[in-house]
């Protein structure tokens with residue numbers, strides 16, 4: 221017989237652990253299944269989390285796990301590969317073949333950044349190359365920076381980054397940049413634009429470098445870029461039939477965090493266009509409160525009916 225849980229949480233990072241804490245304290249029997257590949261793993265520090273600014277991301281997660289210890293929350297490391305069933309009767313299959321039953325499911329599987337788009341980006345990711353100025357802008361404030369961007373996002377992204385440093389070079393990597401955006405960036409913001417294709421990104425202990433196809437090089441303290449993102453557990457969402465946002469980058473949920481499939485909740489980066497550790501933790505907690513309310517009502521309705 222598969223083990224029966226009240227709630228299985230798929231993904232045991234910021235959003236999942238936060239949801240588990242609330243559910244554990246609500247006396248729910250919870251299982252977290254986690255494949256241990258959180259998005260901010262390459263970063264040394266997680267910034268902007270109230271009371272925890274600058275704490276290493278792994279340390280935050282370890283503390284989150286340790287504080288689940290008093291509650292009826294199990295943690296299993298592995299990958300959930302299949303979810304089927306309906307509200308109050310879900311069945312989850314792990315990559316080991318093990319099957320687990322759950323009344324409710326919380327998806328907290330995050331998103332992934334495609335750092336393969338530029339040679340060297342994966343190696344620099346989180347250390348010298350960043351996407352979010354709220355996470356990393358303070359550390360490189362007023363320093364020489366490169367922003368690799370083009371097209372529609374170029375003006376809003378580059379002009380926004382000048383809030384942290386005006387010593388910013390825009391590298392289009394031969395991508396498109398219309399004359400209006402080009403004019404505003406160079407004239408209003410006094411930024412330099414380099415259109416030459418990028419051949420390599422690299423870094424030493426003290427600086428980062430953008431190398432171009434004409435053998436020139438730009439030396440900076442940090443590189444900002446927004447690589448494409450994808451939903452980590454897209455196949456689970458397809459199996460369940462959850463509706464995605466119009467842009468396809470996050471799962472649609474209602475105010476309670478429930479997806480369009482009753483009994484399935486989605487939290488953290490995968491369920492929002494805004495991405496931050498504290499937002500992920502907050503959405504995990506919010507969905508857990510609401511899930512428990514729904515569950516109590518459903519259980520009471522069932523016991524009245526029987």
Ligand SMILES: Cc1cc2nc3c(=O)[nH]c(=O)nc-3n(C[C@H](O)[C@H](O)[C@H](O)COP(=O)(O)OP(=O)(O)OC[C@H]3O[C@@H](n4cnc5c(N)ncnc54)[C@H](O)[C@@H]3O)c2cc1C
Nearest residue numbers: 231233235255256257259260267300330346488489496497
């Ligand atoms: C380089 C970098 C640095 C960042 N720095 C900061 C910062 O300083 N401050 C900040 O607020 N935010 C930062 N962020 C954003 C932050 O990482 C995310 O907002 C946050 O991690 C989202 O948490 P989450 O729980 O939703 O997802 P994640 O942390 O990505 O966790 C998802 C978890 O689900 C697991 N999983 C996925 N699929 C399955 C499956 N099928 N079965 C089982 N488990 C599965 C994964 O292995 C992972 O452990 C940074 C992001 C990046 C890329």
